[in-house]
Amino acid sequence: MQKFTVTNDHDVSISAITLGATWKAFNIPGKDGKPENVMLSMPSSDEYMKNQYFCQAIGRTAGRITKGTFSINGQEYHVDANEGTTTLHGGPHGFNTQIWNGAFDGDSIVFEKHIDSSEDSFPGNIDVKITYTLSDDNEVTISYTAKSDADTLFNPTQHAYFNLSDGQNVYGQSLQINADKYLELNKDKTPTGKMVAVDDTPYDFRDPQNIKLGIDDMKAEVGHTYDEVYVINDHNDDDPIATLTDPESGRSVAIKSNRNVLVVFTPDDLDGVKFDRGAGVPHMGIALEAQNLPDTPNHEGFGSVLLPKGEEKTYSISYKATF
Ligand code: BGC
Numbered sequence: 001m002q003k004f005t006v007t008n009d010h011d012v013s014i015s016a017i018t019l020g021a022t023w024k025a026f027n028i029p030g031k032d033g034k035p036e037n038v039m040l041s042m043p044s045s046d047e048y049m050k051n052q053y054f055c056q057a058i059g060r061t062a063g064r065i066t067k068g069t070f071s072i073n074g075q076e077y078h079v080d081a082n083e084g085t086t087t088l089h090g091g092p093h094g095f096n097t098q099i100w101n102g103a104f105d106g107d108s109i110v111f112e113k114h115i116d117s118s119e120d121s122f123p124g125n126i127d128v129k130i131t132y133t134l135s136d137d138n139e140v141t142i143s144y145t146a147k148s149d150a151d152t153l154f155n156p157t158q159h160a161y162f163n164l165s166d167g168q169n170v171y172g173q174s175l176q177i178n179a180d181k182y183l184e185l186n187k188d189k190t191p192t193g194k195m196v197a198v199d200d201t202p203y204d205f206r207d208p209q210n211i212k213l214g215i216d217d218m219k220a221e222v223g224h225t226y227d228e229v230y231v232i233n234d235h236n237d238d239d240p241i242a243t244l245t246d247p248e249s250g251r252s253v254a255i256k257s258n259r260n261v262l263v264v265f266t267p268d269d270l271d272g273v274k275f276d277r278g279a280g281v282p283h284m285g286i287a288l289e290a291q292n293l294p295d296t297p298n299h300e301g302f303g304s305v306l307l308p309k310g311e312e313k314t315y316s317i318s319y320k321a322t323f
Helices: 045-050 213-222
Strands: 001-007 012-015 022-029 035-037 070-071 075-078 100-104 106-116 128-134 139-148 173-176 179-185 191-197 227-232 243-248 251-257 262-264 285-291 312-322
Touching: 001 106, 001 128, 001 139, 012 106, 012 128, 022 251, 022 312, 173 213, 173 262, 251 285
Parallel strands: none
Antiparallel strands: 001 012, 012 022, 022 035, 070 075, 100 106, 106 128, 128 139, 139 312, 173 243, 179 191, 179 227, 227 262, 243 251, 251 312, 262 285
């Protein structure tokens, strides 16, 4: 396993590791000037292997594909399932399970991998490149580029879990999301196809909302905490789709992307997981995953995440720290 670190002139640094192209650290100074890692990170590769997805690269397709089945140009494909009959986050051999070839390219960290169709069961052999870049104005940009030798699906994300505070949970932090709607989900969390307005519900983060209050309202009114697919409003690429803020430490991270979804996930049960911050506790972090709508080929009006044969496609997400 290799770890790569880049530091800028403002005491901000990032680290990423070859296992799962994982974003291991985003160190941001607090009010006292002391940088702390705001990513929910783990102390060993063993721990990363035992607990999937934590700040790892997700692909080829983020989110759930109903029955692992979809069609491209009238041809039906079945890919490997890893959650009952559902394919979650690229299935059992997704990007997060790969050991990537890592290198520096100037100030960027670059991970590359050729993935055979026989390995992850998706159509097309693909070449994937994931790049982490830290700018001098404290912005991390992650880009995902792929090229396939057959038509395939490509909807990658970074499964980032943030905790901007120096404490053990995210309760003091607030979140703002540029989304009027979220996806209705079936019991197995696959989309029904319906989009629902956030108005007058605990799903509404259009104005900054304290996360603890939101979690409490969700529990009381909906019966569970957040594991939601927000449909991002049309926006300029330069406008954040979401901003997470910790008033106490003074840290904030604004997420920019031209993707049309942000998944928000506040895990209730992190029991038994060892993090660099200590033993896992409920709501130790909040996952914010910018991506395109999940299960796209199976829902009319969800757009397309097709990666046509021979074409190169790049998706980017950036995270700007202020402190
Ligand atoms: C999904 C959750 C899932 C989690 C796994 C999130 O993107 O929305 O349902 O449990 O990933 O880490």
